[in-house]
Amino acid sequence: MKLAKLSIGNIKLDNNVILAPMAGITDSPLRRLAKNGGAGLVYTEMICAKSILHNSKKVKSLLRISYDEKPISVQIFGDDAYTMAEAAKTIRDMDIDIIDINLGCPANKIIKTGAGSKLLANEKLVSKILEYVVKSVDIPVTAKIRIGLLPGENIAPRIIKIAQNCGVKMVAIHARPASQKHFGNPNLKLFDDACRCAKIPIVANGGIIDEKTAIDFMKIPNCKGIMIGRGAIGNYSIFKKLVDFFNSGKNLSLTSTSKIERIIWLKKHIEYSTEHYGEEMGLIVIRKIINYYIRNLPNAARIREVFNKINTLSDFNKLVRFFGLFDINL
Numbered sequence: 001m002k003l004a005k006l007s008i009g010n011i012k013l014d015n016n017v018i019l020a021p022m023a024g025i026t027d028s029p030l031r032r033l034a035k036n037g038g039a040g041l042v043y044t045e046m047i048c049a050k051s052i053l054h055n056s057k058k059v060k061s062l063l064r065i066s067y068d069e070k071p072i073s074v075q076i077f078g079d080d081a082y083t084m085a086e087a088a089k090t091i092r093d094m095d096i097d098i099i100d101i102n103l104g105c106p107a108n109k110i111i112k113t114g115a116g117s118k119l120l121a122n123e124k125l126v127s128k129i130l131e132y133v134v135k136s137v138d139i140p141v142t143a144k145i146r147i148g149l150l151p152g153e154n155i156a157p158r159i160i161k162i163a164q165n166c167g168v169k170m171v172a173i174h175a176r177p178a179s180q181k182h183f184g185n186p187n188l189k190l191f192d193d194a195c196r197c198a199k200i201p202i203v204a205n206g207g208i209i210d211e212k213t214a215i216d217f218m219k220i221p222n223c224k225g226i227m228i229g230r231g232a233i234g235n236y237s238i239f240k241k242l243v244d245f246f247n248s249g250k251n252l253s254l255t256s257t258s259k260i261e262r263i264i265w266l267k268k269h270i271e272y273s274t275e276h277y278g279e280e281m282g283l284i285v286i287r288k289i290i291n292y293y294i295r296n297l298p299n300a301a302r303i304r305e306v307f308n309k310i311n312t313l314s315d316f317n318k319l320v321r322f323f324g325l326f327d328i329n330l
Helices: 028-036 049-054 057-062 081-092 116-121 123-136 156-166 188-196 211-218 238-248 259-277 279-284 287-294 300-307 313-322
Strands: 017-019 072-077 098-103 141-146 170-174 202-205 223-228
Touching: 017 238, 028 259, 049 057, 049 072, 049 081, 072 081, 081 098, 081 123, 098 116, 098 123, 116 123, 116 141, 123 141, 123 156, 141 156, 156 170, 156 188, 188 202, 188 211, 211 223, 211 238, 223 238, 259 279, 259 287, 259 313, 279 313, 287 300, 300 313
Parallel strands: 017 223, 072 098, 098 141, 141 170, 170 202, 202 223
Antiparallel strands: none
């Protein structure tokens, strides 16, 4: 099964294996790692439309983008069509390639604002938001949704139809209901049903961690790409490996990652993160995902405990030497 190249409006991707937006995770350093690993497109974490208009310090940091991240999609969220459109215009002026509308976040703090997956229950407002945003910019607009709100529910076909009518160029579907968050298996049957009605590209998301989970989605007609989230953290070469797998047809279990490879990625992540945030903060922001890098290592709990206390690159280098991270038994 060869991967056809994916175009989103006038943006042509090198491949259709994509880094998913992840709140608090897909910052510029991690996006650069994903591009190093072969991602065809990367997303920012979701950004509040109101905060974009207020030009807050945090938003400025979220929108700091390196040239080697492009093409890039900025994901925004909100519950007001006018605010979303104005935020989109602001982003457009920053030389962004694609704007994505979040219609799928299941986090309680986002749902309480009326945004994210909460919007799936209000199709009229979804239509208004998408219409306003598409009309406000001259770059492609996409949307990321959930298959439904509750198990067995399939809202996706109706939302896809609305998106098509509004001029949206691609929809990514997380094939778990919002109530399931990031747990359990994706519902391939409901995803298949959603794809059948689509006249625009559909990209699959949810539980993709290896060749099998990727090909389960790509066998479905009109599934034009796969979007990987947590399965890519610490394993950024998964993008290139999956492209090679689909193009070669050989199942070589290429998406597994060695302990040494994860430590090499960690060092690269620290390099990018300290460049972006400064030395101390660059190390601090990695603490929340350090487990992805050190899982199954000897003394992993102790390594995590020490890592969560270090503030300098010198401390990190001491940690590497002390635990012999490049001398582990593979």
